[in-house]
Amino acid sequence: xxxxxxxxxxxxxxxxxxxxxxxxxxxxxxxxxxxxxxxxxxxxxxxxxxxxxxxxxxxxxxxxxxxxxxxxxxxxxxxxxxxxxxxxxxxxxxxxxxxxxxxxxxxxxxxxxxxxxxxxxxxxxxxxxxxxxxxxxxxxxxxxxxxxxxxxxxxxxxxxxxxxxxxxxxxxxxxxxxxxxxxxxxxxxxxxxxxxxxxxxxxxxxxxxxxxxxxxxxxxxxxxxxxxxxxxxxxxxxxxxxxxxxxxxxx
Amino acid sequence: xxxxxxxxxxxxxxxxxxxxxxxxxxxxxxxxxxxxxxxxxxxxxxxxxxxxxxxxxxxxxxxxxxxxxxxxxxxxxxxxxxxxxxxxxxxxxxxxxxxxxxxxxxxxxxxxxxxxxxxxxxxxxxxxxxxxxxxxxxxxxxxxxxxxxxxxxxxxxxxxxxxxxxxxxxxxxxxxxxxxxxxxxxxxxxxxxxxxxxxxxxxxxxxxxxxxxxxxxxxxxxxxxxxxxxxxxxxxxxxxxxxxxxxxxxxxxxxxxxxxxxxxxxxxxxxxxxxxxxxxxxxxxxxxxxxxxxxxxxxxxxxxxxxxxxxxxxxxxxxxxxxxxxxxxxxxxxxxxxxxxxxxxxxxxxxxxxxxxxxxxxxxxxxxxxxxxxxxxxxxxxxxxxxxxxxxxxxxxxxxxxxxxxxxxxxx
Ligand SMILES: Nc1ncnc2c1ncn2[C@@H]1O[C@H](COP(=O)(O)OP(=O)(O)OP(=O)(O)O)[C@@H](O)[C@H]1O
Ligand SMILES: [Mg+2]
Numbered sequence: 001x002x003x004x005x006x007x008x009x010x011x012x013x014x015x016x017x018x019x020x021x022x023x024x025x026x027x028x029x030x031x032x033x034x035x036x037x038x039x040x041x042x043x044x045x046x047x048x049x050x051x052x053x054x055x056x057x058x059x060x061x062x063x064x065x066x067x068x069x070x071x072x073x074x075x076x077x078x079x080x081x082x083x084x085x086x087x088x089x090x091x092x093x094x095x096x097x098x099x100x101x102x103x104x105x106x107x108x109x110x111x112x113x114x115x116x117x118x119x120x121x122x123x124x125x126x127x128x129x130x131x132x133x134x135x136x137x138x139x140x141x142x143x144x145x146x147x148x149x150x151x152x153x154x155x156x157x158x159x160x161x162x163x164x165x166x167x168x169x170x171x172x173x174x175x176x177x178x179x180x181x182x183x184x185x186x187x188x189x190x191x192x193x194x195x196x197x198x199x200x201x202x203x204x205x206x207x208x209x210x211x212x213x214x215x216x217x218x219x220x221x222x223x224x225x226x227x228x229x230x231x232x233x234x235x236x237x238x239x240x241x242x243x244x245x246x247x248x249x250x251x
Numbered sequence: 252x253x254x255x256x257x258x259x260x261x262x263x264x265x266x267x268x269x270x271x272x273x274x275x276x277x278x279x280x281x282x283x284x285x286x287x288x289x290x291x292x293x294x295x296x297x298x299x300x301x302x303x304x305x306x307x308x309x310x311x312x313x314x315x316x317x318x319x320x321x322x323x324x325x326x327x328x329x330x331x332x333x334x335x336x337x338x339x340x341x342x343x344x345x346x347x348x349x350x351x352x353x354x355x356x357x358x359x360x361x362x363x364x365x366x367x368x369x370x371x372x373x374x375x376x377x378x379x380x381x382x383x384x385x386x387x388x389x390x391x392x393x394x395x396x397x398x399x400x401x402x403x404x405x406x407x408x409x410x411x412x413x414x415x416x417x418x419x420x421x422x423x424x425x426x427x428x429x430x431x432x433x434x435x436x437x438x439x440x441x442x443x444x445x446x447x448x449x450x451x452x453x454x455x456x457x458x459x460x461x462x463x464x465x466x467x468x469x470x471x472x473x474x475x476x477x478x479x480x481x482x483x484x485x486x487x488x489x490x491x492x493x494x495x496x497x498x499x500x501x502x503x504x505x506x507x508x509x510x511x512x513x514x515x516x517x518x519x520x521x522x523x524x525x526x527x528x529x530x531x532x533x534x535x536x537x538x539x540x541x542x543x544x545x546x547x548x549x550x551x552x553x554x555x556x557x558x559x560x561x562x563x564x565x566x567x568x569x570x571x572x573x574x575x576x577x578x579x580x581x582x583x584x585x586x587x588x589x590x591x592x593x594x595x596x597x598x599x600x601x602x603x604x605x606x607x608x609x610x611x612x613x614x615x616x617x618x619x620x621x622x623x624x625x626x627x628x629x630x631x632x633x634x635x636x637x638x639x640x641x642x643x644x645x646x647x648x649x650x651x652x653x654x655x656x657x658x659x660x661x662x663x
Contacts (some may be wrong), residue, residue, distance in 0.1 A: 062658065
């Protein structure tokens with residue numbers, strides 16, 4: 001289970017007097033239980049990537065904290081990292097190596113035994129239907145194959161919490177489905193999954209609960225029925241637009 | 252921690268030495284560049300030289316009246332040279348000069364009015380010889396004609412002396428090295444040390460160039476490239492400490508740098524054959540120059556810390572830059588500065604100024620020169636090692652600080 005508490009992140013842009021402080025994430029609190037897929041939704045610049053980067057210890061929160069069991073991002077960086085698998089959509093793997101080689105390499109960096117690596121590889125390769133191309137150079141793979149490779153690599157150490165930033169970005173519906181099906185199967189086996197996306201259709205189908213992030217603030221939180229109940233909206237998209245479109249209920 | 256660095260290093264090395272394009276850049280290029288360059292330059296030089304000597308120069312002699320004894324001697328000596336002589340009157344002087352300017356004529360000799368002068372007259376004949384220094388043929392013809400005329404002049408003076416009953420020996424106060432025994436040479440430099448000097452002047456420059464070039468080739472991609480591709484984040488969310496990442500990357504850049512330095516050293520050793528061909532005809536023999544095992548150890552003690560210093564410099568820039576392109580822009584001025592340092596040490600004499608022995612990079616270059624010239628002092632070697640390592644430690648420390656600073660790693 002992942003617990004986020006009053007997370008804030010400010011960036012200072014520029015230097016000296018002209019420096020401006022940007023509040024990318026403002027007082028964000030939510031929980032994400034094991035077996036659950038949590039969707040962080042928001043328009044461009046809402047602070048999704050920033051939030052997920054804080055959760056993966058890449059950047060330090062300005063204030064607030066996040067917990068997995070008794071470990072938190074501020075004090076137990078290394079331990080926290082061992083419990084998460086992190087993936088960003090804007091990553092391009094080094095094309096020179098093969099998926100198989102990269103898996104072994106990241107396995108070693110995660111201090112796994114060779115037998116553990118083999119076992120985990122076998123599972124991920126078959127779950128993600130990768131076996132045809134694991135010995136090809138990554139350069140020679142299609143975008144979808146590359147994304148599957150990236151997913152597999154980020155989960156080589158079988159982490160409890162899966163943090164994916166826009167995992168289906170730029171994928172066709174077939175590969176997109178392969179990835180989302182895979183995430184569903186992970187959640188079913190008791191993992192905690194948190195993804196960010198601005199694709200409402202995928203989110204509605206995939207996620208159990210949602211957080212709608214606009215300008216760094218969490219505007220709505222809960223399951224689809226929680227959010228829609230007692231309101232005039234009938235799908236996530238409407239909720240979303242009500243916060244960002246001129247003339248929307250919340251603008 | 253060290254184990255993680257080794258895992259990272261192994262991957263980078265595999266990348267470097269299994270990619271044919273990279274192997275060519277890092278290993279083959281520094282090895283063959285200098286031999287190719289020098290053999291080509293030597294060859295071009297020789298053919299050009301041959302062409303110049305076999306060329307028949309056009310020489311014009313300008314005078315109004317002729318018939319003197321002395322000028323006749325000059326004319327005779329001209330005929331012995333490979334020249335085509337035309338004669339003209341003084342009224343054509345300007346147009347002839349223009350032809351020299353236009354390179355239609357290699358040489359213009361102006362004879363004074365010499366009607367009926369005799370050797371025994373003891374008068375001075377004032378000749379003018381015009382040439383064009385921008386033409387290879389013209390300069391060559393000028394040198395030849397002046398040398399020939401000097402011989403003629405000497406023989407005239409001898410004749411005059413004999414005429415008044417004096418020995419021509421009074422013209423010669425001393426001779427130098429004319430009566431050395433056949434098996435004796437005047438240059439008493441130790442065997443191989445001439446070669447050593449030549450190599451000592453060139454080598455440090457090329458070593459530092461390739462240390463830098465190879466570090467750049469590998470180092471910029473190593474961090475800035477990973478930032479650009481977003482894979483650095485992937486590495487950072489693993490169990491590895493940032494220190495081991497920096498160390499692993501640094502080791503790989505260092506290996507690339509050292510491979511470049513050693514390749515170029517071997518390359519220059521091969522190239523020195525052509526270098527000798529070009530720069531002298533004194534019969535210096537390349538095979539006389541050997542580096543003993545102690546010199547090789549000294550070489551390693553200087554070059555490895557220097558490689559550590561240069562690779563940590565490149566890695567620092569690579570860490571700071573947002574992407575490879577920005578990194579290249581930042582490193583270029585440093586690269587040029589290091590090249591200037593190389594040239595500066597190349598041009599210092601046998602005793603470098605004191606500050607050069609103190610400053611990092613400079614002192615390594617100076618001491619490398621000493622090593623190749625086989626007169627290095629251990630104190631200097633160890634001092635240059637210490638300064639390189641100290642400077643590298645500072646740079647690595649700064650790089651580590653940057654690695655822990657999200658403002659540097661995730662700059663947008
Ligand atoms: N390293 C940084 N330095 C300064 N400002 C930043 C930095 N990273 C993000 N920001 C700012 O924080 C805000 C949130 O950005 P973020 O990337 O988290 O948005 P996002 O929700 O992921 O958007 P997108 O859907 O476009 O990926 C933006 O205003 C952005 O300019
Ligand atoms: Mg984003």
